[in-house]
Amino acid sequence: AQSVxxxxxQVPVFEEAPVELRCNYSSSVSVxxxxxxxxxxxxxxxxxxxxxxxxxxKGINGFEAEFNKSQTSFHLRKPSVHISDTAEYFCAVSxxxxxxxxxxGSGTRLLVRP
Amino acid sequence: DVKVTQSSRxxxxxxxxxxxxxxxxxxDHENMFWYRQDPGLGLRLIYFSYDVKMKEKGDIPEGxxxxxxxxxxxxxxxxxxxxxxxxxxxxxxxxxxxxxxIYFGEGxxxxxx
Numbered sequence: 001a002q003s004v005x006x007x008x009x010q011v012p013v014f015e016e017a018p019v020e021l022r023c024n025y026s027s028s029v030s031v032x033x034x035x036x037x038x039x040x041x042x043x044x045x046x047x048x049x050x051x052x053x054x055x056x057x058k059g060i061n062g063f064e065a066e067f068n069k070s071q072t073s074f075h076l077r078k079p080s081v082h083i084s085d086t087a088e089y090f091c092a093v094s095x096x097x098x099x100x101x102x103x104x105g106s107g108t109r110l111l112v113r114p
Numbered sequence: 115d116v117k118v119t120q121s122s123r124x125x126x127x128x129x130x131x132x133x134x135x136x137x138x139x140x141x142d143h144e145n146m147f148w149y150r151q152d153p154g155l156g157l158r159l160i161y162f163s164y165d166v167k168m169k170e171k172g173d174i175p176e177g178x179x180x181x182x183x184x185x186x187x188x189x190x191x192x193x194x195x196x197x198x199x200x201x202x203x204x205x206x207x208x209x210x211x212x213x214x215x216i217y218f219g220e221g222x223x224x225x226x227x
Contacts, residue, residue, distance in 0.1 A: 009154070036218075043118070043204055043218035044157075090156060100145055100164075100208055101172075102216060104156040 002027040002093045006105035014113050015083055021076040021108045023091030030096040033074040035065055038088045038107075047089075050074065061085070086112045117141070118219035120205050126225045133192040135222050137205030145208040146188035147216065148172075148180065150201050157204065163188055195226045 005024045013019045025031060032051050036044040048059025055067040065076045074091060091105040121136045139146065145164050149157040149172075159172030161180040169180050177199060181189040188207075192199055205219040 004156075006156075041220075043220045044206075045218070046215055049215070100162070100216075101159065102157075104149075104158075106154055106156040 002029075002031060002095055002103045004091050004093050004103055004105035006091055006108050008108050009106070010109045010111060012111045012113060013081055016080050018079050019077065019081050019085075019110065021089050021091075021110065023074045023076065023105060025072050025074065025091075025093045027072075027093060027095060032094045032096055033065075033067060034092040034094075034102065035059065035063070035074075035076050036090045036092060036104075037061075038090065040087070044090065047076070081110070081112050083112050083114060085110060118205055118207050118217050120203075120219040120222045122222050123220065124223045124225075126227060127192075127195050129196060129226055131192075131195050131226075133195050133224065133226075135190040135192075135203055135205075135224070137188045137190070137219055138186050139188075139207040139217070140186065141207070141209065141217075142185065143207040143209045143217075144185075146182065147206040147208070148178075148188065148190045149204040149206065150174065151204055151221070152201055160190065160203075192224075195224075197226050200224060200226045 003026050007022045034049045035047040038044045048057045050057045050067045058064045088107045090107050092102040118139045147162040148160045163169045163182040179191045203222045206216045208216045
């Protein structure tokens with residue numbers, strides 16, 4: 001079975017500052033990793049995913065994440081945030097053998113201040 | 115673009131009522147899911163379906179049932195709603211398991227009073 005830990009429930013940051021949202025996972029099998037974003041009153045939208053290959057994954061809206069197998073982490077980063085990035089961000093993991101079944105973290109609320 | 119539509123965005127129901135939450139996807143996806151979202155708990159899988167009339171329990175199926183009579187439609191049923199089922203419910207679909215990307219609807223806010 002897999003599990004996901006998002007260590008920060010809320011991350012406040014000023015506009016144009018860099019941000020990192022942390023995600024750690026545990027699994028006894030190979031994994032696929034995902035980051036989703038949820039804007040207020042909306043469903044979830046895929047930001048990026050790691051399936052295999054390069055450990056640095058680039059997604060939409062200038063976000064990127066790095067898969068670190070030794071540290072079992074998949075942290076999300078953006079070099080310069082905008083007010084419009086204010087949202088809730090969810091990290092998710094699935095076993096490579098059961099990729100349809102996502103396990104989600106508890107979410108991190110990114111609050112971008114002017 | 116894939117569209118997953120949840121017909122009811124906001125519902126208020128009384129304890130003991132039977133509640134239907136409907137979800138439709140327009141891309142002929144094989145797999146459909148119902149999640150529940152609660153603050154601090156993230157999303158938890160209630161049920162999923164990998165084909166018409168096929169279903170499997172997720173992590174928290176108690177108090178819920180599902181129906182998938184047509185490929186595009188997946189319904190979540192609360193046989194007798196209770197106040198602890200007040201939550202945000204998210205439907206999702208996936209074309210096939212090799213493609214990995216799950217698409218979500220906008221959610222249904224259910225309040226049980």
